[in-house]
Amino acid sequence: MRVFGLLLLLFGLCGSGAHGEGGGLGEVGEISQFQKTAPRDADEESTKQTTEQTTTDIWGEVRALRDMVVELKVELRNMKARVKDSESQVKDLKAELIVTKVLVDLLQKENSVQETRLTVTESITSDLERKNADLQIRLSSSEYELLVSKSRIDQLEREDVEIPKVAFYSALTDAGNVGPYKTDITLKYSKVFTNTGDAYNPATGFFTAPVKGVYSFQFTVCGNHKGNMGVYVYKNKQRMMYNAEWWANAGYEYLSNSVVLELIAGDEVHLVLPAGFFVFDNLNNHSTFSGSLLFPL
Known part of the structure; x- marks a missing residue:
């Protein structure tokens, strides 16, 4: 503004x-x-x-x-x-x-x-x-199985330690013929080759069971001349078996048998030569008696 x-x-x-300026034009006239x-x-x-x-x-x-x-x-x-x-x-x-x-x-x-x-x-x-988690479960299962297996092994080891080892093998004599006699006699297998557990006594001819269990026994009877050959098998005073054969020829003749018996600790097993019978044995061990514990009860 x-x-x-x-x-x-x-x-x-x-x-x-x-x-x-316009006024200037009339300046002369206006002087007066x-x-x-x-x-x-x-x-x-x-x-x-x-x-x-x-x-x-x-x-x-x-x-x-x-x-x-x-x-x-x-x-x-x-x-x-x-x-x-x-x-x-x-x-x-x-x-x-x-x-x-x-x-x-x-x-x-x-x-x-x-x-x-x-x-x-x-x-x-x-x-x-x-x-x-699966591995832990498997590991736990494996650990459990391992513990069970170890327990079983320990048990078996204990049982193996506790179970007595019983076995024997014997031959009769080196003298040749034994018998015949007028009465029954207990055969004493005097040549002992195996006697694990010391359950067999060669001085008496008796096997004594150390524990209750099932036992197996085997015997072989040899004859080499005319006559009767055979044996009785006794459990304590009870006759369990009788094996005999009439031999009419010269040369060797054999009979063999076995028996499985349930025994308690202290039971005895022995072989008896019947009256009038004979057996033969020499250095070749023709007549034998053996046995072992199958399993305890």
Whole structure:
């Protein structure tokens, strides 16, 4: 508004100057009139001085306006520079935003990959945990079976230690014929080759059971001349078996048999030569008596 007012004032001064110049054309004709009206000339002089002073103030305002325009131009250039800087900063921010978006996308993809890996890892871990549980169950079962097996082995070892080992094998004599006699006699198999457990006594011809169990006995009777050969098998005082044969020719003749008996500890088994019978034996061990424990009861 100030500038607009100054412009209007300039236009007004220009109009006043034009009127002054027109008045100058009649200056000669009006001299006399001017001389006659001196007070009016004084007013005009005052008005002229006022106009000159006003003109001087206007030019001052114009110069101030020019300076202001210059300052505005400088400020405008500065504002343009700041705008350019702001635009550059905006571009930089846009670039940083794009880079940030790319990084965010990459991080999201990496996060997705990590989640997938985590899911796979959790699945593998679950499988391993299940396998580990199965292995622990199998191990527990194996440990239990091992304990049972060890218990059985220990039991068998104890039983093996506790079960006596009983077996014997003997032959009758080196003297040749034994008998015949008028009465029954106990045969004493004096040549002992095996006597594990010392259950057989060659001095008496008796086998004594050390434990309750089932025992097996075998015997062989040999004859080499005409006559009766045979034996009785006794359990304690009870006759369990009788084997005999009539031999009418020269040369060796054999009979063999076996018996399985259930005995208690202390029971005795022996062979008896019946009256009127004979047996034969020599260095070749033709007549034998043997036995063993099959299993305890």
